[in-house]
Amino acid sequence: MSDTRPQGQPDEAMVDLLVKQVTEGLSPAEQRALDVMDSELASAYLRDLERAAAAVTLAGSTVEEPLPAALSARIEQQAAQHFAVASNVADLTEARSAAAEKTRLHQAAAPGRANRFGGYGWLAAAACLVLAIFSWERAPAPLPPVAEVPPAQPAPPTAAEERAALLAKTDSLKIPLGATKDPAAAGVTGDVVWDPVTQRGFLHFAGLAPNDPAMHQYQIWIFDAGRDKRYPVDGGVFDVPANASEVVIPIRASLMVRKPAAFAVTLEKPGGVVVSGREHVVALGATS
C-alpha cells in the first residue's frame, strides 16, 4: 500500500463497529459511537475491511448474470446526462474563471478548453442549440396563449404484442399450459412464453373462468430447478374480466429464475399469498 497509515491499533470495540459497518451498516447510535473514536485510524481500517469484503464478494461471484439490455441502455443514457451536466458545469466554471482573468489582465478571452466528454458534451451543446433555435423562433411574434398539445407518443405495445416479440426471440421458451380438474379450469388452454435472459414472460390463456377480484385472484408460480419445490417463485397476481375470451398476462418474477422447470396458476385470496396452499391449481405446464 502506498498510503501513509496512521499509528496505533484499533481496539475491539472499533473493529466490531467497522465490521458491522462493512457488512450491514450502522444504526445512528452506533455511528455516533464510532464518530467519537479516532477518525483517522477508523477510516484507514474501514478502507481495508471494505476491500476485504469486496474481495470476498468477488471470490463468491464466479458466476455473473448478464446485465439486462434495457437496463444497460438506461445506465448509458444516465451516464450521458451525468457527463453532459458535469461537462457544462466545468465549462461554465472555466468560462467564469476566464472572464475574471480577462478583466484582471485586460487581455483577450482565454482560450477554450477541450471538452472532457466530447461526445456527451456535443450532445448537450446540440440540445442547447435546439432549445435556443426554438426559443428564438417563438420570440418575435407573441401569440395568444393556446393549450399545449403534448407531443405525439407512440402507443405502448400491448401485452399481446410484447408476448409476440418475446416469442420471436431465439432464446425464449414456450411451454404449453394444461388445465387441471379444478372447476375454474374447465376448458382452459394456454401457454407460457419466457425469456431466461431478461427474466420476462407472459401467460396466454383462453377459457379461464372470470374471477371476482374482491374475492379471489389468480396467482402465477414459477418452479425453479435450482430451488426447493415447496417454495416456487411468485410471478404476480392477475384477474380475468367477465367478458374476456383470451388474456395475456405479464409475469413479474419476484426472484431470479435460473432454470424454470414448471409454471403454475393458482386461485388465491386477493393480493396473492406468500406460500400457496395449492387448493386451487387451475393450470400447470412443465418445461420437459
Add this chain to the structure above:
Amino acid sequence: MSPSVLQRIASGDSAAVRECIDQYGPLVWSIARRLSRTPADAEDATQEIFLDIWRSAGRFDAAQGSDKVFIAMIARRRLIDRLRKTSAEPPMDPVEVLDTIVWADPGTASETSIEAEQAARALAELRPEQRQVLELGLLHGLSQSEIATRLSMPLGTVKSFMRRGLIKVREFMNVDAEGVLSEG
C-alpha cells in the same frame, strides 16, 4: 501500463463509459441481485451504483487495488445503504440462494482479479462454519443477528467469525498485518 477503464473515465474518455458498463455490468448486476429484495430493487440499485462509479472514478488509485475491487466496494456500499433504508428484512431467502454460490478456486481466481484470488486463499483456510458466516453476511446480505438465528449460533460467535474471517482476508491482501486484532 495502459490506464484502466476507470482512469480513462476520469480523464474524460467517453468511450470508456460504454466499456465500463460492458465490462462490469454483469458483476454489478449479480451483486445487486443478491443483495436486493426484488428484481426492480436490483435494477434501481444498479443504476445508482453506476452513477456512484461515474462520480468516484477520479478517486480510483491503481496502487490501492484493481478497478474490479474498487467497483465491488462502491456496489456494496450502495446496496448496504439501500438495505438499511428500505427494511430490516433480508433481501432474499438465503437458504434458497446458498446453493448457487460457487466460490472461486484459489488456483485460478487470479483470472478474475488478484484480490479474488487472495480472498479465495484466505477462505480456504477458514473452518466451514466461519466461511458460512462470511457467505451469509457478505454474499446474501444477512445481518449478524439473522445469521445467529439461522445457524442457531450465539451472536458473539457470529461476530467473532465475521471479524476473524475479514481480518484473515485482509492479511492475505498484503495489508499491514500489524493492525487490527492479531486474532484469526
